[in-house]
Amino acid sequence: MYNILICDDQEDIVNALKIYLTPEGYNLFSAYTGKEALEIVKNNEIHLILLDVMMPIMDGITATARIREISNVPIILLTAKSETEDKVLGLNVGADDYITKPFVPVEVLARVRSQLRRYARLGSCPEPSSGEITIGGITLDDRTKSVTVEGEPVALTPTEYAILHLLMANPGKVYSTKVLYESVWQEAALGSEGAVAVHIRHLREKIEINPSDPRYLKVVWGQGYKMEGEKK
Secondary structure (H helix, E strand, O other), X not given: OXXXXXXXXXXXXXXXXXXHHHHHXXXXXXXOOHHHHHHHXXXXXXXXXXXXXXXXXXXXXXXXXXXXXXXXXXXXXXEEOOOHHHHHHHHHXXXXXXXXXXXXXXXXXXXXXXXXXXXXXXXXXXXXXXXXXXXXXXXXXXXXXXXXXXXXEEOOOHHHHHHHHHHHHOOOOOEOHHHHHHHHHOOOOOOOOHHHHHXXXXXXXXXXXXXXXOOOEEXXXXXXXXXXXXXX
């Protein structure tokens, strides 16, 4: 059973999300500030967090950054339509996805399921692995869900790992942002492709010596992204 933390300062929103998620059999935790959410993550095994951006005491952006210091658990931000800058900032500090208020139940369930599938592939619930892939100085071991760069371990979020795994498994193949999003998120893009660029930037910062002049994660202008190099 997956443990899901719902954090929003509005009790009616927390209760609404519980109504959506309870029939799925998830074990649900509740918090009403980012500080409470952080404490729950520290003291419990949490598999996914639904986290509001605008909250008192500790907002969702700060909470995301603090949680990323101790956990790679998937984080889905809860944002208002007007909070475009907060969406980007949240992705920049480590969130995996966002859902815009007011919620559509089917979208909430789809995004939760998608993130949990990706988290399972990262190692929470092992699935058949494809072994080890090495390109240049990067090695991805799908058996242990680990990545090293020049022999040094690199900590990736589930989304970053899924993107890197797809690109390393298919070096030289160009993926449009739409196809990359739908392959990793396993849902229709519907204008959410901008999240791909943010995660690609994070990956470059973690695996490239010079992120502004990447050796591995290349952009093919007007077409998409590819992994440069050959498998060893």
